[in-house]
Every structure is written in structure tokens, then in C-alpha cells.
Amino acid sequence: MPKITYKNQAVSIENPESVLEGLENAGFEIPFSCRSGLCHSCMMQADQNPPRASQEGLSENQKTQNFFLACSCFPSNDLDVSLIGDTNKIQGTVVDKKMLNTTVLGLLIQVDCRWFPGQYLNVWYGGSKKGEQGRSYSIASRCDQEKIIELHIKRHDQGLVSRWLHDDVNVGDTLTLSKPMGNCFYSDDHHGKSILMAATGTGLAPLYGILQEALAKEHSAPIYLYAAAGDPTALYYTNELTTLAAQHNNFHYIPAVRRDVDNATAENNPSILQQDVVDLVQQRHTDLKDWKVFLCGSPDMIKKTQRHCFFQGAAVADILVDAFVIDKPA
Amino acid sequence: MSIYEQIGGENAVDAAVDIFYKKVLSDDRISHFFDSVDMAGQIQKQKSFLTTVFGGPNSYTGKDMREAHKHMSLTEEHFGAVAENLVGTLQELSVPQSIIDEVVGIALSVKDDVLNK
Numbered sequence: 001m002p003k004i005t006y007k008n009q010a011v012s013i014e015n016p017e018s019v020l021e022g023l024e025n026a027g028f029e030i031p032f033s034c035r036s037g038l039c040h041s042c043m044m045q046a047d048q049n050p051p052r053a054s055q056e057g058l059s060e061n062q063k064t065q066n067f068f069l070a071c072s073c074f075p076s077n078d079l080d081v082s083l084i085g086d087t088n089k090i091q092g093t094v095v096d097k098k099m100l101n102t103t104v105l106g107l108l109i110q111v112d113c114r115w116f117p118g119q120y121l122n123v124w125y126g127g128s129k130k131g132e133q134g135r136s137y138s139i140a141s142r143c144d145q146e147k148i149i150e151l152h153i154k155r156h157d158q159g160l161v162s163r164w165l166h167d168d169v170n171v172g173d174t175l176t177l178s179k180p181m182g183n184c185f186y187s188d189d190h191h192g193k194s195i196l197m198a199a200t201g202t203g204l205a206p207l208y209g210i211l212q213e214a215l216a217k218e219h220s221a222p223i224y225l226y227a228a229a230g231d232p233t234a235l236y237y238t239n240e241l242t243t244l245a246a247q248h249n250n251f252h253y254i255p256a257v258r259r260d261v262d263n264a265t266a267e268n269n270p271s272i273l274q275q276d277v278v279d280l281v282q283q284r285h286t287d288l289k290d291w292k293v294f295l296c297g298s299p300d301m302i303k304k305t306q307r308h309c310f311f312q313g314a315a316v317a318d319i320l321v322d323a324f325v326i327d328k329p330a
Numbered sequence: 331m332s333i334y335e336q337i338g339g340e341n342a343v344d345a346a347v348d349i350f351y352k353k354v355l356s357d358d359r360i361s362h363f364f365d366s367v368d369m370a371g372q373i374q375k376q377k378s379f380l381t382t383v384f385g386g387p388n389s390y391t392g393k394d395m396r397e398a399h400k401h402m403s404l405t406e407e408h409f410g411a412v413a414e415n416l417v418g419t420l421q422e423l424s425v426p427q428s429i430i431d432e433v434v435g436i437a438l439s440v441k442d443d444v445l446n447k
Contacts, residue, residue, distance in 0.1 A: 033394070036387045039378050057340075059370070299367045306369055307355060316351070316373045323367045 002075045006082070013075060019044070019054075020070035030083070035071045042070040047080040059317050060189035064116070084181075089124065094173045095148060100236040104202055105153040105166050106140075115143050115180035116187070117209025118294070120322065122178040123151070125161045135161040138206035138296065138322060139180060142213055149180075152205035152236075184294060184320040186213040193292045193318075195219070198226040198281055198305055201234070203297025206322050208237060210294055215248060224252045224285075228277035228301070231260040235272070242271075256280055278304045289313035296322040333429055334386030343384065346419050347376050353415040360411045363402065383416070383436045396443040404445050413437055 003010045004019055006028060013022040020042050023030050033041040037057060046066045054073035055063045067084065092109040100106045115121075122134035141150035156162045169175070184206055195214065197207045204227050214223060229235045234257070241253040254273065261274035273280065278301055285291075285308075293309045295302045302321050309319050334343070351373060354364050366372055381387070416437060420430045 034378065038381055038387070040374055303365065303367050306367075310355075310369065311352065315348075316369050319369060321367065321369070 003078045004075065005078070005080045016074060018071050019068075019073040019075060019079070019081065023070065030070055032071060037069050037072040040069065043067055043084055044070050044073075044081045045084055048077065050079060051075055059183065061116075061183040061185060061187050061320065064187045065183075088179060090177050090179055092149065092175050092177050094169055094171050094175060097169075097171060100152060102233060103155045104236055105155065107151045107153055107165060107169075108141075109149045109151065109175060109177070111147055111149050111177065113147075113179055115139055115149065116185035117142050117213045118185035118206040118320075118322070119180040119182040120206070121149070121180045123161065123165070124176040124178075125164055126176070127164065128160060133161055134178070138182075138184075138202075138209070140205040140208040140212075142209065142216060150205075150209075152202040154202050182322065184210075184296065184322040186210045186217070186219075190214065190292045191217065191219065192221055193290060194221045195223045195292045195294070196226075196281070196285055196288065196309070197224065197294040198228070198277055198297075198301065199295075200228045200277065200297030200301050201324070203295075203322070203324060204237065206296045207294055208241075211244070211251070215244070215251070220250060222250050222252065223248075224254065226254045226256060226277050226280060228256045228258075228297075231257050232263055232272055238272075254280070277301060278308070281305055282308050285309075286312055291318065293319040294321075295319065297324055299323040299325060332385040333432055334381065334384040336429060337384065337423075337425060339386075342423070343377060343380050343386065346380050346423060347373055349422055350380065350415060350419040351376055353418055354412065357411055357415060360408055360415075363408070380416075382440075383433050385436065395440045396446060399444045400446045406445070409441055409445060 001012045001014065004013055004022055005011075006023055009026070011022050011026040013019060017025070020030055020032060020035070031041045033039040044067070046068060048066070050066060050068035050073055054068035056072065058067055058069070090111060090113055092111040094107065095110050096108040098106045117139055120136045120138040122136050125133045125135070137151040137153060139149050140152055141148060153162050153165050155166045197210065199207045207225060211223065211225060225241065227235060227241070235255050238255055245251050245253040255271070256273045256275055256277050258276065259274070261272055288309050291309070291314050293306070293314050295305050302323050306319050306321060310316055351364070355361050364372055413434065417430055417434065420433060
């Protein structure tokens with residue numbers, strides 16, 4: 001009889017009981033609706049590989065993270081399970097801080113957990129009168145032996161957490177974080193497929209991580225990265241990305257700004273376009289059948305661009321997005 | 331055999347969702363209801379909806395339909411637009427008229443719930 005461990009309690013699953021029924025019979029409340037594998041209300045995550053049948057209808061990236069549907073899960077082995085978003089807090093140590101442009105801080109944090117570049121985590125700030133405040137930041141680095149998470153923090157003048165990270169946090173300090181989460185990352189499913197990526201502002205962070213991963217996995221099909229900002233000073237990593245584009249024939253880097261393109265120096269990039277990134281993608285990519293798409297940054301750019309991609313042939317499951325919603329000033 | 335099985339089960343529903351979603355996004359009468367940044371979530375809801383109207387394996391009830399739509403202030407025109415796009419989708423997939431009639435019958439059976447009447 002397989003055992004399901006949930007919230008530190010082991011529950012025996014009687015044949016032919018689903019994980020959902022087993023947990024309910026043990027007194028747990030698990031969200032559900034259709035109980036037939038369609039609505040995804042009872043989606044959970046396992047530490048081990050769940051039965052394949054319990055992952056039917058999930059995206060590749062959900063399967064990669066061992067997500068499964070409790071109502072369709074009839075396990076033969078023991079599983080440790082949790083609800084999605086039920087994340088325990090972890091600790092990380094700041095190992096470096098570097099300014100990437102005048103307002104964006106690159107924060108490097110040593111952690112002891114796994115992640116997929118492009119996922120995000122919450123950074124918790126305890127110094128507020130209103131209680132603990134969490135802010136989400138996407139991960140721009142690969143998960144290798146060094147286990148260093150890179151976050152790009154834009155300074156908001158009214159932003160409680162961003163000002164704290166910019167001004168008060170020092171190398172050597174310990175930060176409280178959530179576990180990495182989210183579905184916007186590169187997986188084996190992307191191999192050999194053309195990739196379109198578009199970012200506004202620090203939406204570049206997850207895409208930079210995804211790009212590193214793709215290049216490390218020797219992705220051979222074309223990759224187009226559109227990085228958009230208000231003016232040339234708000235772009236960052238232009239030299240690094242230009243160098244990568246020179247090293248990899250299949251990688252194309254297209255920086256774009258809304259204004260002041262003439263102020264860009266040849267040194268920080270000769271090839272910046274002054275055009276709306278939504279229009280650029282629409283003009284340049286008219287057949288996106290079988291393409292994989294990553295869109296990160298402003299919800300408005302994402303909405304317009306994902307709709308374009310869908311109408312030009314990309315499957316919705318192949319359009320991964322990470323919308324940055326700016327919190328109201330604290 | 332249910333309509334769901336007759337038209338080819340989950341694969342047919344996936345094909346129908348794709349066409350249906352493009353139609354509703356292009357329909358000015360109702361596109362704003364579907365204009366969410368969470369496209370994958372939209373697809374999931376539409377898959378549940380189409381599975382329901384095809385009599386497929388889920389247990390969505392009138393109560394669920396009422397709960398899901400009651401804050402949306404929907405009108406007869408909105409309902410008609412969705413029904414029109416649904417029929418257009420099935421026609422595009424060459425579903426026989428007799429089955430389309432049956433699907434429309436199922437859709438009409440939840441109309442009062444959807445319009446919160």
C-alpha cells in the first residue's frame with residue numbers, strides 16, 4: 001500500500017483510491033472541481049515522479065516540476081506531495097551586488113535549492129510596520145554547482161523592498177526567500193524549436209536565464225531576443241548579449257527603445273532600434289507555427305504579443321509568460 | 331455514445347478550443363471577457379466549457395455555471411455571440427448538423443444559469 005506524505009502526515013492509499021480521495025478521507029481539504037482530470041483544481045506537486053496518467057493534459061514544464069492531478073493519481077510508490085504555491089521559506093546569503101545600469105541592481109544570492117532559470121521567487125522583507133512584505137523577482141542565472149541565484153532589482157523610488165535591497169542589504173547578509181516557482185522556463189521540450197523571446201525592462205532577467213540555459217544545452221535552432229526599454233540608458237547587458245550574438249550564429253539580439261535612440265553611444269550599442277517592441281515582433285514574425293515563445297515584463301506588452309503569436313500559429317501551450325505587476329507604493 | 335466520444339474525445343476538444351478561442355478573441359461583442367493575460371488559464375476554462383457542452387467526462391453543474399458567470403453581468407447578446415462562435419467552430423470542424431443541434435441544446439440548457447436568471 002503506497003503512502004502519501006502531506007503536511008508531515010503519512011496517509012495510506014487504499015486500492016483503488018486516488019490521492020485526492022485518500023487525502024480527503026484522512027481529513028485534509030484539497031481544492032477540487034471536476035474530479036476527472038480536466039479542471040486542474042486539484043493540481044499538486046510531488047518530490048518523486050508521479051504516475052504518468054496523473055500528468056495527462058499538463059504542460060511539459062508542469063510535468064518537469066512533477067506536477068500532477070490528485071484526482072487522477074493512483075500511485076504504486078510512496079510520494080511526498082504538496083499543493084502548488086505551498087512553499088516553505090528558505091534562506092540565502094548575498095554574495096555580490098553590482099549595478100547593471102543606473103537603476104537596476106544585480107543581486108547574487110547563494111542558496112541551497114534547485115530551480116529552473118526563468119522561474120521566480122519571493123524575497124521577504126521584515127522591516128515594515130505593516131508586517132512581512134514579499135516581492136517577486138525572476139531568476140537570471142542557471143542552476144549549477146555554485147547554486148547562485150541572480151536577481152535584477154529595479155529601484156522604485158517609492159518601493160519599500162527595492163530600496164531596501166539597493167541601499168541597506170550588504171554582501172554577507174542572510175535573506176529570507178520562497179522556493180523558486182513558476183512555469184516560464186526552458187525544458188527539453190524546447191530543444192530543436194525556434195524560440196522568440198521579448199522583454200520589457202527587467203523582464204530581461206528571466207529571459208537572460210532561459211537564454212543561458214538554452215545555449216548551455218546547445219540549442220541549435222534560431223533564438224530571437226527582443227529587449228525593450230524606454231530609452232538607451234534603461235537597457236542593460238547590451239555588451240554581454242551582443243557578444244553572445246557574435247559567438248552563436250543562431251542567436252539574434254534586438255534591443256529596442258521608445259525614445260532618444262540618438263543618445264546611444266556606439267560603445268553601449270550601435271544597433272538599437274527606436275520602435276515599439278509589440279510592432280517589431282508583429283512585423284518580423286508572421287509565421288510562428290511550432291515556435292516556442294517567452295514573454296516577460298509589462299502585462300500590456302504580453303497581452304498584445306501573445307495574442308499576435310497565437311493568431312500567427314503558435315500553440316497557447318508553447319507561449320510562456322511572466323507578467324510583472326508593479327505593486328502600488330507601500 | 332456521447333457527443334464527446336462521437337467527435338473524437340479530448341483531441342477533438344483541443345482542436346475545437348483553438349478555433350473557438352480565436353473566434354471569441356476576434357469578436358468585439360465578447361472579446362473583452364476573454365482578454366486575460368493568463369491565456370493558458372483561458373484555454374483551460376474553455377476546454378472545460380466545450381467538454382461540458384459535448385457531454386464529456388466532467389461533472390460541471392448548473393450551479394458551477396451560475397457561480398462562474400454571476401459577476402460578469404452577461405446579456406442575451408453575449409450569450410448569443412458565444413453560441414454563434416461555438417456553432418461556427420463546429421462547422422469549421424465539419425461536425426454533422428445533427429450533432430451541432432444537440433450541442434446547441436445543451437448550451438441552451440445552461441443559459442439561465444449563465445445569465446444568472
